[in-house]
Amino acid sequence: MQAVVLxxxxxxxxxxxxxxxxxxxxxxxxxxxxTHCLEQVVDLGADELIVVVGYxxxxxxxxxxxxxxDVPITxxxxxxxxxxxxALLTVEEHVDGDFMLILGDNIxxxxxxxxxxxxxxxxxxxxxxxxxxxxxxxxxxxVCDTNKYGEITDVIEKPExxxxxxxxxxxxxxxxxxxxxxxxxxxxxxxxYEISEAIDLLIQSGRTxxxxxxxxWRADIGYPEDRDAAEERIREEDDLETPAA
Numbered sequence: 001m002q003a004v005v006l007x008x009x010x011x012x013x014x015x016x017x018x019x020x021x022x023x024x025x026x027x028x029x030x031x032x033x034x035t036h037c038l039e040q041v042v043d044l045g046a047d048e049l050i051v052v053v054g055y056x057x058x059x060x061x062x063x064x065x066x067x068x069x070d071v072p073i074t075x076x077x078x079x080x081x082x083x084x085x086x087a088l089l090t091v092e093e094h095v096d097g098d099f100m101l102i103l104g105d106n107i108x109x110x111x112x113x114x115x116x117x118x119x120x121x122x123x124x125x126x127x128x129x130x131x132x133x134x135x136x137x138x139x140x141x142x143v144c145d146t147n148k149y150g151e152i153t154d155v156i157e158k159p160e161x162x163x164x165x166x167x168x169x170x171x172x173x174x175x176x177x178x179x180x181x182x183x184x185x186x187x188x189x190x191x192x193y194e195i196s197e198a199i200d201l202l203i204q205s206g207r208t209x210x211x212x213x214x215x216x217w218r219a220d221i222g223y224p225e226d227r228d229a230a231e232e233r234i235r236e237e238d239d240l241e242t243p244a245a
Contacts, residue, residue, distance in 0.1 A: 001044075001045060001046060001047065001097070001098055001099060001100060001116065001119075001120075001173075002046065002047065002048045002049075002050060002094075002095055002096070002097070002099040002100070003041035003042075003044070003046035003048070003049055003050070003099065003100040003101075003102065004050045004051075004052065004088070004091050004095070004099055004100065004101045004102070005034070005037050005038065005041070005049060005050070005051045005052065005102050005104050006052045006084060006087050006088075006101070006102070006103050006104050007022065007023070007024040007034055007037075007051055007052060007053055007054075007060060007104030007105075008022075008052050008053055008054025008055060008057075008077075008078040008081060008087055009022070009023045009024075009054065009055065009081060009104070009105065010022070010023065010054075010055040010081065011023025011026065011055075011105070013222050013223050014026060014221070014222070014223065014224060014227070016224075017224055017227065020056075021056060021059055022053075022054075022055045022056040022057070022059060022060060023055075023104070023105050023221070024037075024060060024104045024105065025056075025059055025060065025063065026221065026227060028107060028219075028221065028227055028230050028231050028234065029230075029231045029234040029235055029238075032063070033104065033105055033106075033107060033221055034051075034060065034064075034104050036107045036108075037102050037103075037104050037106070037107075038064075038068045038069075039069075040102065040108055040112060041100055041102055042068065042069050042071050044100065044112055044113060044116050045116070046071060046100060047071065048071065048072055048073075048074065049068060049071055049072065049073045049074070050073075050074045050075075050076065050091045050094050050095070050099075051064070051073055051074070051075050051076075051104075052075075052076050052077075052078050052087050052088075052090055052091060052104075053075055053076070053077060053078070054077065054078040054079065054080075054081060055081070057075070057077060060075075061075055074094055076090040076091050076094065077090065078090050082187075082191070082192050082193055083188070083190075083192030083193035083194050083195070084103075084193075084194065084195035085181075085182040085185045085193035085194060085195045085197065085198045086182075086192070086193040088101070088178065088179070088182050088195065088198075089179065089182050089183065092176075092179045092182075095176055095179070096176075097175075097176070098119055098120075098173060098174065098175050098176075099173065099174060099176075100115075100116060100171070100172070100173050101171070101172040101173070101174060102170060102171050102172075103170030103171075103220075105170070105220065105221045105222065106169065106170035106171070106218055106219065106220050106221070107218065107219045107221065107230050107234075108129075108169075108170075108171060108216070108217075108218045109216045109217050109218070109234075109237070110129065110169075110171075110214050110215060110216030110217060110218055111129070111212070111214065111215040111216055112129065112171055114129075114212045114215075115127045115128065115129050115171060115172070115173055115212045116173060118173070118210050118212060119173035123208070123210070124151075124208045124209060124210040125174075125175050125177060125202065125207035125208050125209060126172065126173060126174045126175065126178065126199070126202065126207065126208075126209040126210070127172070127173045127209065127210045127211075127212055128144070128152065128168055128169070128171070128172045128173075128209065128210075128211055128212065129168075129169045129171040129172070129212050129213075129214055129218075130144055130166050130167060130168055130169060130211045130212065130213060130214065131166070131167060131169055131213065131214035131218070132165050132166055132167075132213075133165055133167050134165065135162070135165045137165075138159075138162035138164070138165045138167060139158055139159055139160060139161075139162055140158060141158065141167035141168060142155055142156070142157050142158070142167060142168040142194075142195075142196040143155070143156050143157075143158075143159055143162045143163060143164060143165075143166065143167055143168075144164065144166045144167065144168060144211055145163045145164050145166075146164070146166065146211050150210060150211050151208055151209060151210055151211070152199075152203065152209040152210070152211050153203065154200065154203065155168070155196045155199045155200050155203070156196065157188065157194050157196040157197070166211065168196070169214060169218050169220075170218070170220065171218075177202060177207060178198060178199075178202065181198040181199070181201040181202050181205075182195075182198045184198075184201055185197045185198050185201070217233070219233070
């Protein structure tokens with residue numbers, strides 16, 4: 001299965017860490033965020049990496065080159081940061097089947113394999129890793145509503161009145177049907193092409209999307225304090241796994 005990694009962002013909220021580098025090259029626990037992402041999808045069996053670059057793209061391309069852990073990398077260029085659906089369309093010609101999608105500013109220590117396995121079972125047209133957040137924070141995310149079977153019935157981007165506290169994380173699997181939906185997306189109030197709208201179009205067309213609840217943790221590296229918290233958590237876990245002398 002191919003893996004698409006979205007790493008075109010400027011990371012303006014991460015300044016000053018991103019004054020001279022793209023967001024994906026900010027280090028957490030001794031290595032770039034993007035390396036954490038690539039390690040995850042390679043461990044999940046990715047046989048090709050498609051990395052969407054933009055801001056300071058040369059740094060990413062020079063750092064990783066043509067492959068990562070012997071898995072070939074193809075780069076595509078998002079010239080303007082106009083939303084995740086817009087970024088996803090840059091890879092359309094390179095994708096030839098079901099694929100993983102990971103946001104290049106998220107670090108996971110979680111059950112991503114459950115999402116991939118669900119896609120491989122061909123029981124769903126897409127599967128997302130989702131997590132419950134405090135109700136007061138749900139309006140910051142793409143919020144999911146589900147039925148009794150665990151299928152996603154609605155996705156709303158940053159709603160004022162969330163229908164649930166179940167939100168999308170930064171890991172998904174899709175069939176190529178997502179590209180047709182992305183072509184139909186109209187700019188949002190933020191003048192971005194939102195992936196949540198593309199997902200909603202899939203649902204309206206009768207596609208089945210399964211919600212897989214997060215078991216573990218993830219860190220969305222949006223601010224310097226997020227980087228610091230993720231770094232501390234990783235180091236604590238590594239210390240626990242290191243046998244005493």
